[in-house]
Amino acid sequence: MPLSLRRLSAAASLTCCLVLAPTTVALHPALAATPVPAAAPAPPDALTWHTDGPDVAEAPVAASQGSGPELAVSGSTAYRLNLNPDSTVVRWDACRPIHYRLNLAAQPDALGDVQTALQEITAASGLIFVHDGPSTEIPQAHGAQAESPLLIAMATAEGPFASELLAEASPHTLGIAGWGAARTGADEDAQHWQITSAYVVINAASELRPGSGAGLSASRVRVLMHEVAHAVGLSHVSDRHQVMYPVTAGQAAVWGPGDLAGLARVGTSAGCIGQQPPAATVPVDPWQLFWDWLLSLLRAWLGI
Numbered sequence: 001m002p003l004s005l006r007r008l009s010a011a012a013s014l015t016c017c018l019v020l021a022p023t024t025v026a027l028h029p030a031l032a033a034t035p036v037p038a039a040a041p042a043p044p045d046a047l048t049w050h051t052d053g054p055d056v057a058e059a060p061v062a063a064s065q066g067s068g069p070e071l072a073v074s075g076s077t078a079y080r081l082n083l084n085p086d087s088t089v090v091r092w093d094a095c096r097p098i099h100y101r102l103n104l105a106a107q108p109d110a111l112g113d114v115q116t117a118l119q120e121i122t123a124a125s126g127l128i129f130v131h132d133g134p135s136t137e138i139p140q141a142h143g144a145q146a147e148s149p150l151l152i153a154m155a156t157a158e159g160p161f162a163s164e165l166l167a168e169a170s171p172h173t174l175g176i177a178g179w180g181a182a183r184t185g186a187d188e189d190a191q192h193w194q195i196t197s198a199y200v201v202i203n204a205a206s207e208l209r210p211g212s213g214a215g216l217s218a219s220r221v222r223v224l225m226h227e228v229a230h231a232v233g234l235s236h237v238s239d240r241h242q243v244m245y246p247v248t249a250g251q252a253a254v255w256g257p258g259d260l261a262g263l264a265r266v267g268t269s270a271g272c273i274g275q276q277p278p279a280a281t282v283p284v285d286p287w288q289l290f291w292d293w294l295l296s297l298l299r300a301w302l303g304i
C-alpha cells in the first residue's frame with residue numbers, strides 16, 4: 001500500500017538517516033515531473049489524511065556506509081505531486097489565503113525562521129499565509145484539530161511538548177508534515193477536492209541551526225521550507241539537490257529548480273479551486289444601445 005494511503009497514520013518507515021533514504025523513495029516509485037497518483041478513492045466528503053516524513057538529518061559518513069543501491073538522479077526539474085481521487089492535483093485553493101497558527105512554546109526563537117520559510121513558499125508559489133496567532137495544540141498521529149487550517153508546531157518525542165508523530169519516528173527525525181484533503185462545495189455537481197487542513201511538526205530536540213545559510217548542521221529554515229512544502233502538496237524526490245529530498249545535511253535554504261516547478265503547480269498559477277472564472281466583459285457600444293432604445297420606441301408606437 002502506498003505510503004499516502006495510510007489513513008490517519010504517520011509514516012514510520014524511514015527510521016534512519018541516509019541509509020534508508022532509498023526505501024522512502026521506493027514508496028513513491030514514479031518520480032517524475034508529472035503528478036503521480038497517490039490517493040485512494042475515498043468516500044465523498046471524507047477528510048483523507050496524508051503524512052509525509054519523518055525527514056531526517058544526514059548521518060555521519062560512517063553511518064551512511066551500507067546504504068542501498070543509489071537511485072538514479074531524476075534531473076533538475078524533479079518534483080512530485082499527489083492526485084485526488086478525481087485526478088486533480090492535491091493543493092489548497094490558491095485564491096484564498098492559508099490561515100495558520102503557531103505553537104513555538106518548545107522553541108520560541110524559531111519565529112523568524114518560520115516567517116522566512118513561509119515567505120520562501122509565497123515567493124515560489126504565490127500562496128498567501130495569514131497568521132491567526134498562537135496555539136497550544138501539538139499535532140498527533142491522528143492529525144491536527146487546530147483552530148486554523150494550518151498548524152506549525154515545535155515539538156519533541158516526549159515531555160510536555162510531545163508529539164506521537166515524533167515518538168514513533170527515528171530520533172534523527174527533523175520534521176514531519178501532513179495534509180488532509182476533502183471534497184468541498186455545497187452543490188454536489190460542483191464539488192472539488194482541496195486541502196482543507198495541514199500540519200507541520202519540527203523536532204525541537206534536534207540540533208537544527210537557526211537561519212538559512214549553509215553550515216555543519218541542518219538549517220532550520222530549510223527544514224521548515226521542506227515541511228511546509230509538504231503541507232501545500234509536494235512529496236519527496238530522489239534528486240538530492242532539491243529541498244524536497246528527504247534527507248538533509250548542512251545545505252543552504254535555497255529551492256532547487258524542481259522544487260520551484262512543483263510549487264508553481266500547487267500555487268496561484270494553478271488557479272482557483274471551485275470558483276468560476278470571471279465572465280468575459282464585452283465592450284458596450286453606446287450607439288448600439290441608443291438604436292436599440294429607438295427601435296423599441298418605434299415598435300411600441302407602431303404596436304408591433
Ligand SMILES: [Zn+2]
Pocket residue numbers: 052053054055226230236245246
Ligand atoms: Zn519530507
